[in-house]
Amino acid sequence: FLPTIFVITPTYARLVQKAELTRLMQTFLHVPQLHWIVVEDSPRKTALVTDLLKKSGLVYTHLHFLTAKDRKLQEGDPSWLKPRGVEQRNEGLRWLREDRRAPPGEDGQQGVVYFADDDNTYSVQLFTEMRNTQRVSVWPVGLVGGMKYERPVVEGGKVVRFHTGWRPSRPFPMDMAGFAVSLRLVLTNPEACFDGEAPMGFLESSFLKGLVTMDELEPKADDCTKVLVWHTRTEKPKMKREDALQAQGLGSDPAVEV
Ligand code: UDP
Ligand code: MN
Numbered sequence: 001f002l003p004t005i006f007v008i009t010p011t012y013a014r015l016v017q018k019a020e021l022t023r024l025m026q027t028f029l030h031v032p033q034l035h036w037i038v039v040e041d042s043p044r045k046t047a048l049v050t051d052l053l054k055k056s057g058l059v060y061t062h063l064h065f066l067t068a069k070d071r072k073l074q075e076g077d078p079s080w081l082k083p084r085g086v087e088q089r090n091e092g093l094r095w096l097r098e099d100r101r102a103p104p105g106e107d108g109q110q111g112v113v114y115f116a117d118d119d120n121t122y123s124v125q126l127f128t129e130m131r132n133t134q135r136v137s138v139w140p141v142g143l144v145g146g147m148k149y150e151r152p153v154v155e156g157g158k159v160v161r162f163h164t165g166w167r168p169s170r171p172f173p174m175d176m177a178g179f180a181v182s183l184r185l186v187l188t189n190p191e192a193c194f195d196g197e198a199p200m201g202f203l204e205s206s207f208l209k210g211l212v213t214m215d216e217l218e219p220k221a222d223d224c225t226k227v228l229v230w231h232t233r234t235e236k237p238k239m240k241r242e243d244a245l246q247a248q249g250l251g252s253d254p255a256v257e258v
Helices: 019-026 047-056 084-101 122-129 183-188 205-210 240-246
Strands: 002-009 034-040 061-065 111-115 134-136 141-144 147-155 160-162 180-182
Touching: 002 019, 002 084, 019 034, 019 047, 034 047, 047 061, 061 084, 084 111, 084 183, 111 122, 111 183, 134 205, 141 160, 180 183
Parallel strands: 002 034, 002 111, 034 061
Antiparallel strands: 111 180, 134 180, 141 147, 147 160
């Protein structure tokens, strides 16, 4: 018997979306007992994501939640200005609390909740590590925060501080990809969510601070010495020649899904 891992992924339409989701989907196909919760940042579910999920062979839930315009990063804004994927992750949490609510008097389903952005790179081993999360488990994240890696520092089996390049005094100076939470904790703390108004770098803390203390964190990946997830970012493809051809009426066929 394996606890289910619920993976919440915010995603939004752009040229690389299908490539990102294909890569993610094919990683998740190697993971048993995984339930993918995909939350589109869009006014409605798109055909691209609907078809991809249908054909994936994964157990999934498809949701959407449009980020309000004033909360969204505008073209040209520096990427640190506003947090991304906040309302989508909260929508995933809302669905879990409604759909996986334990019947009165019962403990409910055993499970784990993980927030997986669509552009990161995930080792299959990471899911083995998080499978038995009791409250909140943690591990290193590679290529993040202007560092080779960030990680919790473990002494005597406990997290005692964090290796990070920036504001280690934050309650939980960890990237979104660096922790998982038990489903039970999510269900028994119905108010815990991500605060989109939290100051830069405090989004993860806004969710975790009501759920767990540093002392209770469960270090995984060999006492946080192995990097099993990377905060990779995908380059925006250049469309210089596409635009030039389009101007002559010779652009790529819009009927071909990319
Ligand atoms: N995202 C979104 N809407 C947006 C921008 C991003 O739903 O307007 C999603 C994106 O697909 C990803 C997550 O939010 O899963 C984090 O975004 P991104 O990877 O751009 O953030 P960064 O890596 O720069 O922190
Ligand atoms: Mn990213």
